[in-house]
Amino acid sequence: MSYELSPERGRLTVFGKIRLINWGLVLLLCTITGIGVGLLYSAAGGRWEPWAIRQLVRFIPTLAVTLTIAMIDVRLWLRFAYLIYLAVFLLLIAVEIMGQVGMGAQRWIDLGFFVLQPSELMKPALVLALARYFHGLTLEQIGKPLVLIPPMALVFLPVGLVLLQPNLGTAMLLILTGGAIFFAAGVRLWKFAVAIGGGVAVMTVGWEFLHDYQRQRVYTFLDPETDPLGAGYNIIQSKIALGSGGLFGKGFMMGSQSQLMFLPEKHTDFIFVVLAEEFGMAGALLLLFLYLLVFIYGIIIALSAHNQFGRLVGIGLTTTFFLYVFVNVAMVMGLIPVVGIPLPLVSYGGTAMLTLMIGAGLLLSVSVHRDVRIPRGGGSDML
Numbered sequence: 001m002s003y004e005l006s007p008e009r010g011r012l013t014v015f016g017k018i019r020l021i022n023w024g025l026v027l028l029l030c031t032i033t034g035i036g037v038g039l040l041y042s043a044a045g046g047r048w049e050p051w052a053i054r055q056l057v058r059f060i061p062t063l064a065v066t067l068t069i070a071m072i073d074v075r076l077w078l079r080f081a082y083l084i085y086l087a088v089f090l091l092l093i094a095v096e097i098m099g100q101v102g103m104g105a106q107r108w109i110d111l112g113f114f115v116l117q118p119s120e121l122m123k124p125a126l127v128l129a130l131a132r133y134f135h136g137l138t139l140e141q142i143g144k145p146l147v148l149i150p151p152m153a154l155v156f157l158p159v160g161l162v163l164l165q166p167n168l169g170t171a172m173l174l175i176l177t178g179g180a181i182f183f184a185a186g187v188r189l190w191k192f193a194v195a196i197g198g199g200v201a202v203m204t205v206g207w208e209f210l211h212d213y214q215r216q217r218v219y220t221f222l223d224p225e226t227d228p229l230g231a232g233y234n235i236i237q238s239k240i241a242l243g244s245g246g247l248f249g250k251g252f253m254m255g256s257q258s259q260l261m262f263l264p265e266k267h268t269d270f271i272f273v274v275l276a277e278e279f280g281m282a283g284a285l286l287l288l289f290l291y292l293l294v295f296i297y298g299i300i301i302a303l304s305a306h307n308q309f310g311r312l313v314g315i316g317l318t319t320t321f322f323l324y325v326f327v328n329v330a331m332v333m334g335l336i337p338v339v340g341i342p343l344p345l346v347s348y349g350g351t352a353m354l355t356l357m358i359g360a361g362l363l364l365s366v367s368v369h370r371d372v373r374i375p376r377g378g379g380s381d382m383l
Helices: 016-022 023-043 052-071 074-079 081-098 117-136 145-164 168-185 189-209 212-222 233-244 271-304 307-334 350-368
Strands: 100-102 105-110
Touching: 016 212, 016 350, 023 052, 023 350, 074 081, 074 117, 074 307, 074 350, 081 100, 081 105, 081 117, 081 145, 100 212, 117 145, 117 168, 117 350, 145 168, 145 233, 168 189, 168 307, 233 271, 233 307, 233 350, 271 350, 307 350
Parallel strands: none
Antiparallel strands: 100 105
16 A cells, blocks of 8 residues: 655655654653653752652653654554554553552563553553554444444453553543544444443442542542541642642742652652642643643644544544643642542653653654555555
């Protein structure tokens, strides 16, 4: 199968692809990461170790990975989508067999030089697999209920493994991202209503199978004051820090809750609170505005793609990025239970950064190759 480009573009050369990279999006990602490094420096009491320097050092090679992925023909990602999904799925199985235990959960694989969390990598892998599946279908085929069984299996098989770790937050993100791709592919709304109804029924039964700490998170969300020195401590301190920041904050490295160690997990899940306390509502809104620009770039890239695979990949990855931000910010504000979702490129974490930058690379690949024409239903011969 050959691909076509618009007459004015012609064949894409390496230098042509470099020019077509969306450098505005790359600059945004670098800016957000820079803010994160600054906040990690502050969270450590004005020291580069142990978080800020490691985050900065990690970003440089992951940025190179992002740009490399952006240069790869989008048809290759289509061709190897299922293989990538399978590889990550096998890693999830490996976690159950030989995974490293930390903080009461078994989510990581120690590679010696890097501790990998496969559940994070499943997010872009799932997007690729679902995008490939729906790319090969017509709207008429998508309307048949039996056709939706394979993509539902693609979603819920890894969700089941992630729940075993246990990691409720990541499982929720996988389901919501999958739902966004189903919707973008043209699945009818009444089928979502049926699925949501079934989900509510499953949740009612599933409550009995939740771990004690997961139930406690729900109780704490409903009323943190019931255990202010225990399960409710994190969210209470988070709200105090958010409120004390005021409009313009207390100043860089002047946040009492974070600097005096009242705020737990300040370098990971609650890094947004450090920003709000030190730079106030103005600083928090500025970061959220930068995230909004990333979302806008993602939607524009998705809508400008001239092939269904690229559109679905763009929508899926943008949805994933949005969910990271929404869940983390809502969590630290006490609007939803604490589920352990990092703030993109700001929270400390190697696998989360790698996952997000892989997603950014795939999004840039869709942008660079937006004029590539891939006929629908051509699943076996992609090159």
